[in-house]
Amino acid sequence: xxxxxxxxxxxxxxxxxxxxxxxxxxxxxxxxxxxxxxxxxxxxxxxxxxxxxxxxxxxxxxxxxxxxxxxxxxxxxxxxxxxxxxxxxxxxxxxxxxxxxxxxxxxxxxxxxxxxxxxxxxxxxxxxxxxxxxxxxxxxxxxxxxxxxxxxxxxxxxxxxxxxxxxxxxxxxxxxxxxxxxxxxxxxxxxxxxxxxxxxxxxxxxxxxxxxxxxxxxxxxxxxxxxxxxxxxxxxxxxxxxxxxxxxxxxxxxxxxxxxxxxxxxxxxxxxxxxxxxxxxxxxxxxxxxxxxxxxxxxxxxxxxxxxxxxxxxxxxxxxxxxxxxxxxxxxxxxxxxxxxxxxxxxxxxxxxxxxxxxxxxxxxxxxxxxxxxxxxxxxxxxxxxxxxxxxxxxxxxxxxxxxxxxxxxxxxxxxxxxxxxxxxxxxxxxxxxxxxxxxxxxxxxxxxxxxxxxxxxxxxxxxxxxxxxxxxxxxxxxxxxxxxxxxxxxxxxxxxxxxxxxxxxxxxxxxxxxxxxxxxxxxxxxxxxxxxxxxxxxxxxxxxxxxxxxxxxxxxxxxxxxxxxxxxxxxxxxxxxxx
Numbered sequence: 001x002x003x004x005x006x007x008x009x010x011x012x013x014x015x016x017x018x019x020x021x022x023x024x025x026x027x028x029x030x031x032x033x034x035x036x037x038x039x040x041x042x043x044x045x046x047x048x049x050x051x052x053x054x055x056x057x058x059x060x061x062x063x064x065x066x067x068x069x070x071x072x073x074x075x076x077x078x079x080x081x082x083x084x085x086x087x088x089x090x091x092x093x094x095x096x097x098x099x100x101x102x103x104x105x106x107x108x109x110x111x112x113x114x115x116x117x118x119x120x121x122x123x124x125x126x127x128x129x130x131x132x133x134x135x136x137x138x139x140x141x142x143x144x145x146x147x148x149x150x151x152x153x154x155x156x157x158x159x160x161x162x163x164x165x166x167x168x169x170x171x172x173x174x175x176x177x178x179x180x181x182x183x184x185x186x187x188x189x190x191x192x193x194x195x196x197x198x199x200x201x202x203x204x205x206x207x208x209x210x211x212x213x214x215x216x217x218x219x220x221x222x223x224x225x226x227x228x229x230x231x232x233x234x235x236x237x238x239x240x241x242x243x244x245x246x247x248x249x250x251x252x253x254x255x256x257x258x259x260x261x262x263x264x265x266x267x268x269x270x271x272x273x274x275x276x277x278x279x280x281x282x283x284x285x286x287x288x289x290x291x292x293x294x295x296x297x298x299x300x301x302x303x304x305x306x307x308x309x310x311x312x313x314x315x316x317x318x319x320x321x322x323x324x325x326x327x328x329x330x331x332x333x334x335x336x337x338x339x340x341x342x343x344x345x346x347x348x349x350x351x352x353x354x355x356x357x358x359x360x361x362x363x364x365x366x367x368x369x370x371x372x373x374x375x376x377x378x379x380x381x382x383x384x385x386x387x388x389x390x391x392x393x394x395x396x397x398x399x400x401x402x403x404x405x406x407x408x409x410x411x412x413x414x415x416x417x418x419x420x421x422x423x424x425x426x427x428x429x430x431x432x433x434x435x436x437x438x439x440x441x442x443x444x445x446x447x448x449x450x451x452x453x454x455x456x457x458x459x460x461x462x463x464x465x466x467x468x469x470x471x472x473x474x475x476x477x478x479x480x481x482x483x484x485x486x487x488x489x490x491x492x493x494x495x496x497x498x499x500x501x502x503x504x505x506x507x508x509x510x511x512x513x514x515x516x517x518x519x520x521x522x523x524x525x526x527x528x529x530x531x532x533x534x535x536x537x538x539x540x541x542x543x544x545x546x547x548x549x550x551x552x553x554x555x556x557x558x559x560x561x562x563x564x565x566x567x568x569x570x571x572x573x574x575x576x577x578x579x580x
Contacts, residue, residue, distance in 0.1 A: 039343055040316065041208075041277040042126070043201075043217045043264070044335070046094065047257060048087060048138060048164075048225040051287030052309045053294040054254050060292050062243060063251045067262035071281065071313045076320045076362055081312030082331040082393065083285055085301050085378050085406070087163065088113035088140045090284040090332050091220070095121040095141070095152070097336030097353040099375065101456035104465040105141065106382050108163055109568075110487040111496070114465035117146025120351055122336045123153030126216045129345040134204045135159060136197040137220040143169070143484065144467040145474040150184060154218070158182050158200045162483045164225050165193055168570050169480040175222075175229035192231065194223045194253070198260040202267050209271060214343075224253035226288060231256075247291045274317040278342060280335070283310030297430045301406040303376050303391035304430055305398075314362055316342075321364045328369040329395050334358050371395070373445070375452045381409035382486065384462050386453055387417040392445045397438075398422045398430070399445035409489060421445070466548065470500040471578045479553070481565060481572040486550065491564050492572065494523065494552030502546045504580040508539035509555050512571040518557040525549055541579060 052058055056065045057072040083090040088108045089100035096103055096119050103119045106112035123133045134156035135149045142148065143161045150157050159181050166173045173179050175193045179186060189196045201217050208215040223230075228249035235252030239245055261281070268274050286299045286307040298304030312330070314320055333355030340347050341359040360366040377390035387401030388411050400420040405411055421434040421442050435442055456462070467484065469477050479485070479495050486493040509520060519530040520540050525547055531540035533555070544551075553574050556562050565571040 038276075039130075039214045040319075041205075041215050041217075041273065042131075042339055042343065043205075043219065043277060043279045044094075044339075045261070045279070045281045046091070046137075046218075046220040047254075047281075047283050047311075048220070048222050049285065049288045049300060050224055050254060050257075050283040050311065051285075051291075051293050051299065051306065052283070052296055052311060053292045054224070054250070054283075054287060055311050058294045058311070060294070062238070062241065062292065064255050065258040067258045067265065068281065068311075068313070071261070071265070071279075071315055073323055075279075075313050075315035075322070077325045078312040078314075078330050078358075079325055079327050080329050081282070081310060082308045082329065082374055082376065083283065083310050084332070084376055085285050085303055085307035085389075087138075087225075087284045089378050091138075091140055092119075093332040093355075094282075094335050095119075095123070097122070097333050097355040099333060099354050099452075099456060101377075101384065101462060102354070102459040104460055104463060106384070106462060106464055107378055107380055108140070109483050110380075110382075111464055111485055112380075112382055113140055113142065113163065114467070114484060115141040115147055115152075116460070116465040117151060117468070119152070120348070121152045122339055123149070123216060123218065125153070125336075125340065125345055125347075126343065127153045127155065129343065130214065131343070132156075132204075132208045132211075132213050132215045133218075134201065134215070135218045135220070136201045136204070137218075138164070138222045139220070142465055142467075143480065144477060145470060146468055147465050148184075151473075156183065156204055158197065160193075160222065162480065164222050164227075166227055168482045168568050169478055169573055171570050175227070192256065194221050194256055194260055197221060198264060202264065205267075205273075206271075209273065220284075221257060223257055224250045228253065246289055250287070250289065250291065274315075275319075277316070278339070279313075279315040281311065281313040282332075282335075283312075285310065295429050298403075301378070301389075302404060303378075303389055303400055304403060305424070305428060308376055308391065316362075320362045324364075326361065328361070329372065329374055329393055330358055330369070331355070331374050338362070373448050375449065377401075377453075378406060379409075380407045382462070382464065382488075383409075384453075384456075385411045385413070387419070387449070390449065392449045392452075393424070394445070396423060396425050397441050397445060398424045399442065399449065400430075401449070419446070464496065467495060467497045468500060469497055469576060469578075475577070477576040479551075479574040479576065480570075481574075482568050485572075487566070490566050492552075492566065494550045496549070497551045498548040499544055499546050499551075501578065502544065503578050504541055505544045506539055506541050506577045506579050507553060508575045509553060510570045510573045511538050511555050512569075514557055516557040516560075518555055518560070520555055521553065523550075523552040 056069045092100035092103040092105040104116040135154045136158045161170045230252045235249045238248035238251045288300045293306045296306035298306035337355045338358040341357045374393045389405045390401035392399045422430045515536045521530040
C-alpha cells in the first residue's frame with residue numbers, strides 16, 4: 001500500500017513537472033509569436049528620375065505633392081541623401097547595401113545592368129527571417145536567371161522588364177494597360193502603370209495582414225521616367241499654369257504618384273498598420289530633363305549634386321522622430337543595414353557591406369552620424385576608367401572627377417585628371433571651385449577615392465553578372481541584345497552566358513522587317529556554325545556544348561553584310577530553348 005502511494009505521488013509530481021514544462025514551452029512559443037508579430041513591416045518606395053526639386057517640400061511652388069509634403073512634415077527627412085546618378089546602379093546598391101561595382105552592375109544597359117546571382121539582397125535576408133516579400137514595379141538588375149527578382153528573394157513579383165515600360169525586350173508596350181510579368185508569366189494589366197503597381201502592393205499587404213505575417217514590399221515605380229505618358233487630367237493643369245509640355249507631363253506623373261502615396265497611407269491608417277509599418281520613400285537619381293532642382297547643379301547622369309541628391313523620407317508612427325530633418329550625409333548603401341537593424345534581422349558574418357546602419361538616428365538615439373565619405377561613379381561602357389564621372393563626398397567637401405563624361409567610353413586622360421573641389425556646406429550649388437586654393441582637402445579625397453576604386457576592382461574586376469542558360473530554371477531564355485548584350489564601342493559582341501547542359505537548342509532571332517533568306521549564325525566556344533533560313537523563317541536548331549563564354553548569334557541576309565543593331569529595339573534579340 002505504501003509502495004502504491006509512493007508511486008502515485010511520484011506520478012503526480014512527474015505530471016506536474018511535465019505540465020509546468022509544457023506551460024513554459026507554450027509561454028516561450030507565445031513570446032516567440034509576439035516577437036514575430038511585433039517585428040515591423042517594411043514598405044520601400046523608389047521613384048524613377050524624380051529629382052530633389054520634384055516635390056513641394058523642397059521649395060517647388062509649381063508642383064502639387066500634398067501627400068509627400070505631409071509625409072515630410074510628419075516623418076523623418078534626410079536632406080542630404082545620395083544615390084547613383086542613374087537607375088540600375090542605385091537599385092543594386094539599394095538591394096545589397098554594397099557599392100554597385102561590387103555586384104556586377106556597371107551601368108544601365110548594353111550588358112551593364114546584370115547583377116550577379118550570388119549577391120545577397122534585402123529581400124533574401126528578410127524572407128529567411130520570416131517575412132513575406134513582394135516587388136511591384138521596376139527591377140532593372142537582370143531579366144534572366146539567376147538575376148530575376150524571383151531568384152533574389154521575392155516571393156511575389158509584378159514587374160516590367162528592362163529599364164522601362166516600352167523598352168526592349170518589352171516592345172511594344174505602354175504605361176496604360178501595360179504588359180507586365182506576374183510571377184514569371186506575361187499578362188495584360190488594366191489601368192495606368194503606377195496605379196496598377198500600388199493596387200497590387202496593397203492587395204499583397206492585405207493578404208499578409210490576414211495571415212498576421214510581417215511583410216516587405218518593394219515598390220519601385222517607373223514614373224516619372226520617359227516616355228512621359230500620363231492622363232491629360234494630370235498634366236494639362238500644369239500646362240495651363242504656364243509650364244512647358246515636358247515639365248507638365250513630368251509633374252503630372254509625380255502628382256499621380258503622390259495620389260497613390262495618399263491612398264497607400266490612408267489604407268495603412270484604416271488597417272491600423274501605421275504603428276507597425278516602416279515606410280521609406282526615395283528617388284533613384286536626379287531629373288532627366290532640365291527643370292527646377294532646388295538650386296542644385298546638374299541632373300541625371302551627372303555627379304554634381306543635382307544628379308545624385310534625391311528625396312528621402314522615413315515614417316514609422318510612434319517610433320521615428322516626428323517632423324525631424326537631418327543634413328548628415330547618407331546614401332542608398334545604408335538602406336539594407338538600417339532595415340536589418342530595425343527588423344532585428346541578423347547580418348550573416350560572410351556578408352560584407354559598404355553601408356551604415358542609420359536606425360539609431362531615425363529612432364532618436366543618436367543625433368549625428370560618424371565621420372564618413374561616400375563614393376559615386378557611373379559611365380557608359382563595361383570598362384571603368386579611374387575618376388571618370390566620379391565624386392567623393394564628406395559632410396563638408398566634395399571632389400568631382402571628369403564631370404559630364406557619363407557617355408564617353410574613350411576618356412582622353414591628361415597627365416593629371418580633371419578635378420573640381422567644392423565646400424558643399426557653404427556652396428551647395430557647386431559654383432566656387434576650390435581645387436587650387438585647398439590642396440590639402442584635394443589630396444586627402446584623391447587618396448580616399450583611389451583606395452576605393454582599387455577595392456571595387458578587386459571585388460569582381462568589374463565583370464557583369466552572367467546569364468545562366470538552364471531549362472530547369474528558365475523554360476525559355478530571352479537574350480535581349482540592347483539590354484543584356486556585351487557592347488564595345490557601340491558594337492554588339494554577343495552575350496556572356498553559362499550553358500549548363502550540352503544539347504540541341506532551338507534558336508530564334510528577331511529579324512525585324514527584313515524577312516529575307518539568309519544565314520542564322522552562331523559563334524560559341526570558338527566555333528562558328530550556321531543554318532540557312534528561307535524567307536519569313538526565323539529559327540533553327542544548333543548543338544551547343546556546356547560551358548561559359550561569349551555567345552554571339554546573328555542573322556545575315558543573303559548578299560548583305562552583318563547588321564549591328566545598337567538602338568533600343570528588338571532587332572537581333574534571340575530566344576533559346578533546349579529541345580533534347
